[in-house]
Amino acid sequence: xxxxxxxxxxxxxxxxxxxxxxxxxxxxxxxxxxxxxxxxxxxxxxxxxxxxxxxxxxxxxxxxxxxxxxxxxxxxxxxxxxxxxxxxxxxxxxxxxxxxxxxxxxxxxxxxxxxxxxxxxxxxxxxxxxxxxxxxxxxxxxxxxxxxxxxxxxxxxxxxxxxxxxxxxxxxxxxxxxxxxxxxxxxxxxxxxxxxxxxxxxxxxxxxxx
Amino acid sequence: xxxxxxxxxxxxxxxxxxxxxxxxxxxxxxxxxxxxxxxxxxxxxxxxxxxxxxxxxxxxxxxxxxxxxxxxxxxxxxxxxxxxxxxxxxxxxxxxxxxxxxxxxxxxxxxxxxxxxxxxxxxxxxxxxxxxxxxxxxxxxxxxxxxxxxxxxxxxxxxxxxxxxxxxxxxxxxxxxxxxxxxxxxxxxxxxxxxxxxxxxxxxxxxxxxxxxxxxxxxxxxxxxxxxxxxxxxxxx
Numbered sequence: 001x002x003x004x005x006x007x008x009x010x011x012x013x014x015x016x017x018x019x020x021x022x023x024x025x026x027x028x029x030x031x032x033x034x035x036x037x038x039x040x041x042x043x044x045x046x047x048x049x050x051x052x053x054x055x056x057x058x059x060x061x062x063x064x065x066x067x068x069x070x071x072x073x074x075x076x077x078x079x080x081x082x083x084x085x086x087x088x089x090x091x092x093x094x095x096x097x098x099x100x101x102x103x104x105x106x107x108x109x110x111x112x113x114x115x116x117x118x119x120x121x122x123x124x125x126x127x128x129x130x131x132x133x134x135x136x137x138x139x140x141x142x143x144x145x146x147x148x149x150x151x152x153x154x155x156x157x158x159x160x161x162x163x164x165x166x167x168x169x170x171x172x173x174x175x176x177x178x179x180x181x182x183x184x185x186x187x188x189x190x191x192x193x194x195x196x197x198x199x200x201x202x203x204x205x206x207x208x209x210x
Numbered sequence: 211x212x213x214x215x216x217x218x219x220x221x222x223x224x225x226x227x228x229x230x231x232x233x234x235x236x237x238x239x240x241x242x243x244x245x246x247x248x249x250x251x252x253x254x255x256x257x258x259x260x261x262x263x264x265x266x267x268x269x270x271x272x273x274x275x276x277x278x279x280x281x282x283x284x285x286x287x288x289x290x291x292x293x294x295x296x297x298x299x300x301x302x303x304x305x306x307x308x309x310x311x312x313x314x315x316x317x318x319x320x321x322x323x324x325x326x327x328x329x330x331x332x333x334x335x336x337x338x339x340x341x342x343x344x345x346x347x348x349x350x351x352x353x354x355x356x357x358x359x360x361x362x363x364x365x366x367x368x369x370x371x372x373x374x375x376x377x378x379x380x381x382x383x384x385x386x387x388x389x390x391x392x393x394x395x396x397x398x399x400x401x402x403x404x405x406x407x408x409x410x411x412x413x414x415x416x417x418x419x420x421x422x423x424x425x426x427x428x429x430x431x432x433x434x435x436x437x438x439x440x441x442x443x444x445x446x447x
């Protein structure tokens with residue numbers, strides 16, 4: 001495989017999403033603001049963000065849904081199935097970390113002028129430690145792909161770094177869980193390819209009860 | 211040291227300009243400007259990086275220049291590409307070091323069985339990172355950084371595992387530290403895809419040395435270039 005092909009394999013799944021109309025207008029008004037001063041564009045900016053949640057806010061809301069899911073999975077479902085040893089320790093640690101992600105993303109969305117999604121009700125198909133860990137592996141690995149897919153569309157660099165600092169943790173979780181269940185900690189070999197949002201939502205839809 | 215003449219600003223039909231690292235070495239006034247841009251704190255680190263990357267060039271050469279890509283895809287004179295190229299070459303230097311480290315560890319025979327197999331896999335993955343970043347540098351119209359010469363203490367399995375844990379955590383934080391600076395969405399996507407793999411490596415080594423898989427807690431900390439370069443300096447010959 002040539003170098004170029006390898007790069008493109010890694011990038012093959014990337015969608016640098018076209019902008020929504022509101023985002024396009026927002027970008028234009030922000031550009032105008034640079035020329036005329038932010039006071040002139042303030043109302044338009046708030047309006048645009050309120051309508052769509054803003055590009056970045058919408059992406060973070062997507063992330064927040066996934067974090068709610070993971071936090072609930074580890075803290076609530078983890079207790080229900082009854083875990084022991086390392087599985088129990090990971091569920092406790094990772095659940096606390098996902099909860100911190102929920103808190104941070106909620107605050108970030110509000111700061112962007114968006115409205116954080118409400119916590120959904122989840123249903124997780126897992127009845128014992130083995131099935132719990134298998135599902136944990138799926139959720140964490142999907143989370144990595146979801147963040148990597150969404151991140152290039154993030155406009156605000158600070159938001160991008162926050163997303164990056166979170167996805168790194170998901171990757172660590174994924175590797176730890178995979179090792180625990182005897183799987184490769186690097187299921188995607190050298191490149192954690194992005195997964196497009198629609199595919200992620202399709203995958204998690206069965207887990208969202210309401 | 212490089213002995214070629216200074217590179218002229220490229221025109222579409224002219225040969226490709228040298229990569230940022232080479233240019234910095236050849237043209238001292240350019241280098242001073244760049245270092246000033248990189249910031250006082252970054253200057254020392256990057257200077258060491260530049261010198262280290264070329265320090266062994268008395269025997270090694272930078273990657274052989276390939277045929278120039280078609281003019282229509284060349285935007286090498288844009289500042290976005292120049293910035294991204296510097297970041298790609300920085301990452302490439304780190305990946306070269308990681309690859310060399312793992313090769314030496316594998317050669318040491320200190321790890322067998324499942325762990326030995328993981329170590330081999332990680333080394334192979336770092337090699338794919340090297341290939342990808344070289345390709346990206348060329349796609350940006352630049353010259354990939356030269357392979358630096360590294361030196362790593364390889365004494366015992368536990369010492370090596372601990373070193374690997376340190377190196378991988380550093381690599382992950384290095385990528386995160388550059389995310390905000392990358393201009394091209396394609397380069398960013400590649401960096402993100404590699405970033406999480408380094409994190410997986412770090413977590414794996416964490417389980418081996420019985421340390422946390424998330425040493426930074428719930429939020430990974432980015433590390434800036436000067437911090438990372440200072441940390442890897444001991445491993446550069």
